[in-house]
Amino acid sequence: MITGANAGIGKDTARQLALKKETEKIYLACRNPSKAKKAQQELEEVTGRSIFEIIIMDVSDSESVRTAVSALAEPIDALIMNAGGTGGQQPDKITKDGVTTITATNLLGHVVLVDELLKDNKLKNIALFASSEAARGIKQMGMKRPNLKSSSVDEFAAIFDGTVFKDDFDPMQVYGLIKYGGTLWMSSMARKYPNIKFISMSPGGTRGTQGFDDLPFLQRVMFKYIGMPIIMPLMGMSHSLAKGAKRFVDGITDESLISGVFYGSKKNVLTGPIVDQRTIFPDLGNEIFQDNAHQAIYRFVRS
Ligand SMILES: NC(=O)c1ccc[n+]([C@@H]2O[C@H](COP(=O)([O-])OP(=O)(O)OC[C@H]3O[C@@H](n4cnc5c(N)ncnc54)[C@H](OP(=O)(O)O)[C@@H]3O)[C@@H](O)[C@H]2O)c1
Numbered sequence: 001m002i003t004g005a006n007a008g009i010g011k012d013t014a015r016q017l018a019l020k021k022e023t024e025k026i027y028l029a030c031r032n033p034s035k036a037k038k039a040q041q042e043l044e045e046v047t048g049r050s051i052f053e054i055i056i057m058d059v060s061d062s063e064s065v066r067t068a069v070s071a072l073a074e075p076i077d078a079l080i081m082n083a084g085g086t087g088g089q090q091p092d093k094i095t096k097d098g099v100t101t102i103t104a105t106n107l108l109g110h111v112v113l114v115d116e117l118l119k120d121n122k123l124k125n126i127a128l129f130a131s132s133e134a135a136r137g138i139k140q141m142g143m144k145r146p147n148l149k150s151s152s153v154d155e156f157a158a159i160f161d162g163t164v165f166k167d168d169f170d171p172m173q174v175y176g177l178i179k180y181g182g183t184l185w186m187s188s189m190a191r192k193y194p195n196i197k198f199i200s201m202s203p204g205g206t207r208g209t210q211g212f213d214d215l216p217f218l219q220r221v222m223f224k225y226i227g228m229p230i231i232m233p234l235m236g237m238s239h240s241l242a243k244g245a246k247r248f249v250d251g252i253t254d255e256s257l258i259s260g261v262f263y264g265s266k267k268n269v270l271t272g273p274i275v276d277q278r279t280i281f282p283d284l285g286n287e288i289f290q291d292n293a294h295q296a297i298y299r300f301v302r303s
Helices: 008-018 033-047 062-071 101-119 153-160 171-192 217-234 241-253 287-298
Strands: 026-030 052-056 076-081 123-130 197-201 262-265 274-276
Touching (some): 008 026, 026 033, 033 052, 052 062, 062 101, 076 101, 076 241, 101 171, 123 171, 123 241, 153 171, 153 287, 171 197
Parallel strands (some): 026 052, 076 123, 123 197, 197 262
Antiparallel strands (some): 262 274
């Protein structure tokens, strides 16, 4: 099952997985029925396989996630939590669960999704979270490394509900912090559920996606039309859609990857071979921080 599978990296991951003959079925978990249908048709055409099934799921709405899981007739082998980004037109808008929309889309919906799947015994092997090098900072893009005061449960909760930002809510900075929180949650889950593999993976700087479409005009022009296609490839900061998606395919198929680890690009680049991101930002390996982020996001999960 791939969330946000109608576009960008999620859709290309579906295409690449369908080209593997051992893949029997791919659930495209999407929020928009007509976009999902269009993607399904295109994927069938390009892969020659009719193995794509649509599940309507808005990951920013936990009720929608719960409804989708209860309608799922059979267990899945692998979950790719791909939906996400900088949070749409109103990333700081508070959802009915009490978090910002950017948190709901990247993180809370996926926390509920994993919980519901595990509760119903519908997740068999592996869960992959689409993280980002933003979670350890990307100096060249002005994205700061997370620098928390105490990394307490309260501090993580204030990141998730947006209160820590007061009047200074910059989606590009907040994005890195939410991916950081999600990555810590994954590592905590890996210790809690040793029978399931939990991998965080960054696709790296990936072109040909819808990303940046919701940013304010100037930032959008800077990143989407100048940075990503022209400047960043020269600096080893962006690669093709197929290369980005291949990281997710490898993430669920490469048996040498270790549960609880966040894999992404080497220092100072966003392309090339993947490395354990704890070697760049050791806080990612701090089990107390992992458990605090985990507890903090659960404050917003309604039972
Ligand atoms: N591209 C990069 O360079 C890069 C780098 C690091 C990490 N990532 C991460 O990789 C993932 C995929 O990125 P991308 O660049 O492929 O993004 P994208 O082109 O913007 O695609 C995002 C997908 O997620 C879906 N989505 C967004 N909000 C959703 C919601 N509430 N419920 C269900 N689906 C939702 C979108 O559906 P709609 O079409 O309906 O909006 C779309 O299918 C994201 O988590 C992103 O943060 C990307």
